[in-house]
Amino acid sequence: MNLEHFLKSDGPSWLEVKGSDADIVMSTRIRLARNLVGYRFPLSFDEQEAKQIDQVVTQALLNRKNGDHFFSHFTIKEMPALQRQVLVEKHLISPLLAKKEKSASVVISNDESISVMVNEEDHLRIQCLSPGFQLYETYELANQLDRYLEKHIPYAFEESFGYLTSCPTNVGTGLRASVMVHLPALTMSKQMKAIIQTLTRLGMVVRGIYGEGSENLGNIYQISNQITLGKSEEEILNDLQNVVEQIIQNERNARQLIMQQAPIALEDRIQRSLGTLRYARIMTSEEAASCLSNVRLGIDLDIIKDVPLSILNECMILIQQGFVQQYAGTTLQATERDLFRAKLLREKLNAKTKNSVEKGEEKYDV
Amino acid sequence: MICEHCKTNQATVTVTQIINGQKSERHYCEVCAAQFHPFNVDFQNEEQFPLAQLVSNWFGLQIWKSETNEKQQSNTQTTTSCPGCGFTFRQFLNEGKLGCPKCYETFSSKLPQVLEKIQSGTKHNGKVPGSSKNNHLLLKKQIETTREQLQLAIVEERFEDAAKLRDEIKEMERKLEVGGVDTP
Numbered sequence: 001m002n003l004e005h006f007l008k009s010d011g012p013s014w015l016e017v018k019g020s021d022a023d024i025v026m027s028t029r030i031r032l033a034r035n036l037v038g039y040r041f042p043l044s045f046d047e048q049e050a051k052q053i054d055q056v057v058t059q060a061l062l063n064r065k066n067g068d069h070f071f072s073h074f075t076i077k078e079m080p081a082l083q084r085q086v087l088v089e090k091h092l093i094s095p096l097l098a099k100k101e102k103s104a105s106v107v108i109s110n111d112e113s114i115s116v117m118v119n120e121e122d123h124l125r126i127q128c129l130s131p132g133f134q135l136y137e138t139y140e141l142a143n144q145l146d147r148y149l150e151k152h153i154p155y156a157f158e159e160s161f162g163y164l165t166s167c168p169t170n171v172g173t174g175l176r177a178s179v180m181v182h183l184p185a186l187t188m189s190k191q192m193k194a195i196i197q198t199l200t201r202l203g204m205v206v207r208g209i210y211g212e213g214s215e216n217l218g219n220i221y222q223i224s225n226q227i228t229l230g231k232s233e234e235e236i237l238n239d240l241q242n243v244v245e246q247i248i249q250n251e252r253n254a255r256q257l258i259m260q261q262a263p264i265a266l267e268d269r270i271q272r273s274l275g276t277l278r279y280a281r282i283m284t285s286e287e288a289a290s291c292l293s294n295v296r297l298g299i300d301l302d303i304i305k306d307v308p309l310s311i312l313n314e315c316m317i318l319i320q321q322g323f324v325q326q327y328a329g330t331t332l333q334a335t336e337r338d339l340f341r342a343k344l345l346r347e348k349l350n351a352k353t354k355n356s357v358e359k360g361e362e363k364y365d366v
Numbered sequence: 367m368i369c370e371h372c373k374t375n376q377a378t379v380t381v382t383q384i385i386n387g388q389k390s391e392r393h394y395c396e397v398c399a400a401q402f403h404p405f406n407v408d409f410q411n412e413e414q415f416p417l418a419q420l421v422s423n424w425f426g427l428q429i430w431k432s433e434t435n436e437k438q439q440s441n442t443q444t445t446t447s448c449p450g451c452g453f454t455f456r457q458f459l460n461e462g463k464l465g466c467p468k469c470y471e472t473f474s475s476k477l478p479q480v481l482e483k484i485q486s487g488t489k490h491n492g493k494v495p496g497s498s499k500n501n502h503l504l505l506k507k508q509i510e511t512t513r514e515q516l517q518l519a520i521v522e523e524r525f526e527d528a529a530k531l532r533d534e535i536k537e538m539e540r541k542l543e544v545g546g547v548d549t550p
Contacts, residue, residue, distance in 0.1 A: 040451045040466040121463075140504040143493075150495045156467035161477075162490030164467040168477070169484055171470075173492040193396060203486060206397070230487020234503050 003074055006108055007086050007326060016131040016310065023300040024248050025133035026180040026220065026313065029091070030142040033165045033174035034124040034149070035156040041166035042102070042119045050103035050119050057118045060152040061107045069109035076104045082331065085322030091129065096120055114145060121166050122174075124149070133244065135177055135237050143233075162229060172229030175236055179244050180209055184219040184297045185254035186247075192221075195247065203227040204243060209316075218289030218316060223247070259301065270298035274307070277315075278349050283342035288319040307349065315348055369395035448472040502542050509538045 035041065036056065039049045058073050076084065076097060084098040093106050097120040104119040117125040126149070128142040149155075156164040162172035170176070186192050196206045209220045223244060225236045258266055273294035276287070296312050298304035317323065319341055325332050328340045367377040375395030382391050447454045450468030455476055458464055470477065478488040512535050519528040 035467055037467060041464065043461065043463050044451050044453065044465040136504040136507045143503075155495050157495050158467075158470055158490075159494075160489050161470050162492060164470050166463045168464065168481055171481070172485065172490045175492070196396060226484075227486045229481060229485035230489060230491055232492040234506070235491075237503060 002072075003079070003083060005072075005110070006090070006092065006112065007083055016313075021133045021248055022131070022309070024181055024183070024251050025244065026131075026182055026316075028130045028132065028134045028138045029178040029180070029222075030128045030135075030138045031176040031178075032124075032126040032142050032146050033122040033163065033170045033176075034126065034146070034153075035164055035166070036123045037154040037156045039123065042100075042104075042121060042123065043166055045102070047102050053123050054103045054105055054118050056153060057116070057124055057149075058105060058107055060149055061116060064148060069111070069114055071107045071109055071114075073107050074105060076100050076106065082322060082325055086326050089317060089320040089322045093117055094120055094125075114141065116145075122170070124153075133179060133248075135179070135241050139175075139177065139233065139237055168229075169226070170228050173231070173233050173236060175228055175233055176224055177237055177240050178222050178224035179240065180220060180222050181244065181247060181251075182218075182220050182293065182296060183247070183251050184293050185258055186251050187219045188258065189254050191250070191254065195250070199223065199243065200226075202239070202243060204240070217286060219293040220289075220316070255297070255301065266301075267298075267303055270294050270301075270303050274298065274304060274349075277345050279346070280342050282338045283319075283345060284338050285319050285321065285341065288341055288345060289316070292316055292319070311348055311351075315345060318344060318348070367393050369393065369398050371395075371398040446472075505538055505542050509535055509542070512538065 036053055039045060039053055042050070045053075054075075061071050062073060064071070076093075077100075079087075084093070087093045087106070088095050088098050090112070092108055092112060092115045094117065097104055097106065097117050100119065102119065104117075106118065107116040108114070113129055115127050115129075117127065126142050126145055128138050128145075130138040130141070158164055163174040165171045165174055183192065186195065199206055203226045205224050205226045207222045207224070208217050209222055223240070225240050227236070231239075273291035276283075277291045277295060280287075292312055292315050295304060295307060296309070299307060299309050299312065318327070321337055324337045324341045324344060327344050328336075332340060369375045369377045370392055371394055375397060377393035378396050379394045379399035380391055381394065381399070382389065446456075448465055448469045449472065451465030453465035453469055453472075455473050458469065458473065464470065464473075481488045512531055516528055516531040516535065519525075519531055
């Protein structure tokens with residue numbers, strides 16, 4: 001499969017709308033950190049080691065038979081910066097991998113549900129992404145690949161420390177399970193601070209989806225386990241499952257409360273956001289994320305009926321700077337990006353009405 | 367005051383560092399402070415010095431001190447650098463990361479006190495390569511939820527459904543015993 005397949009603007013499979021909690025949980029991610037015996041970790045290894053590891057791992061993956069997934073392999077160094085950025089924004093590679101100077105690569109399944117990063121912080125980072133709230137199913141997907149790989153690659157494992165990793169925050173199971181949740185009502189009612197504090201005490205971490213420092217951009221939070229040693233995979237997943245279930249319940253309650261107490265104000269906010277997305281000519285990523293969050297809430301609460309949730313999920317990814325530039329076909333200054341972002345959103349969100357109304361948005365220039 | 371890291375949120379956490387009797391304070395918001403897990407500190411744009419101090423602070427100064435003392439005392443005794451990569455424990459504290467898998471063995475006496483602070487234990491309790499332990503979480507979870515449905519069906523006197531669910535559970539338990547869904 002060529003790289004273009006993974007760079008196109010269509011939403012990856014994990015952005016589909018799926019599951020009973022799809023109104024709140026957007027996607028689930030499982031990551032397993034693994035290393036090979038006999039090689040130094042990427043922090044200290046040399047180019048020769050990096051190359052060998054890359055070869056061993058990608059050979060094993062590309063030779064995989066009986067699996068349902070077809071893998072493609074891409075070398076990081078050979079990729080232009082913008083393409084790397086797009087893969088980061090699609091969550092297929094990490095920002096750290098994108099910056100690697102020694103031999104590093106990524107192996108991606110054609111539906112983008114699996115991506116294995118080679119020579120990131122650890123020799124291997126097996127990552128599986130699924131739509132909706134599917135911790136156990138996603139873990140099973142990662143586990144199957146892990147069990148296949150362990151037969152072909154000698155893992156660095158030690159009885160008492162478990163899977164050995166470069167950073168001791170990953171040692172043991174090497175498992176990081178994350179759930180991406182949209183929590184507009186809890187954010188609006190200013191309850192997130194207390195929730196984040198509680199979760200930290202429970203050994204969980206909360207981050208924004210657009211990376212560090214973007215904490216509640218679009219009211220989307222990523223909740224993950226912090227602890228990897230001393231607990232089994234099952235305990236880690238059960239704990240996260242329980243915590244997220246409670247947060248879902250809290251968010252639903254908060255939404256109901258806002259609906260009861262300020263229905264008009266809420267509807268005004270939601271409809272204004274939709275108007276902004278459909279007609280604005282300049283759009284920063286912050287404004288886009290916040291408008292998309294409001295519209296998403298509007299769809300969940302049945303206030304907005306003519307916009308499919310799947311388009312919203314797609315837009316959440318598309319508004320990022322790499323995608324905007326990919327869409328424009330060239331690198332852009334920040335102010336130019338805001339123009340193209342607005343154009344992109346108009347096209348996406350007016351696509352439905354375009355069929356019925358002859359005069360579409362496309363006749364306007366940016 | 368505004369968080370020194372993200373420069374947007376209100377700073378609510380104060381990290382006090384005392385180095386050589388000199389006291390300095392840093393102010394972070396809740397979120398950034400939580401992210402500043404000892405090993406995830408993103409200080410790339412800043413000098414290395416505070417990072418090392420921050421890490422040693424988090425571990426408690428004791429490790430930092432004992433490491434320096436030990437170095438002074440046992441210069442001629444055993445070497446503390448890892449035979450696999452040459453990393454010393456001091457280097458690990460500075461970087462927050464280990465150099466190679468062998469480091470775990472080399473520093474096995476000192477690592478547990480670090481791990482205690484950041485993990486829920488110091489002993490691996492999960493999956494082991496090649497074993498089937500913990501490898502059927504999905505199936506186990508499905509059995510659990512089907513059992514709940516079975517209970518509900520019995521309470522609601524839907525006996526036909528209950529019989530069906532009972533058979534499903536039996537089938538899943540059989541799968542679990544023989545290795546189940548987890549074919550390579």
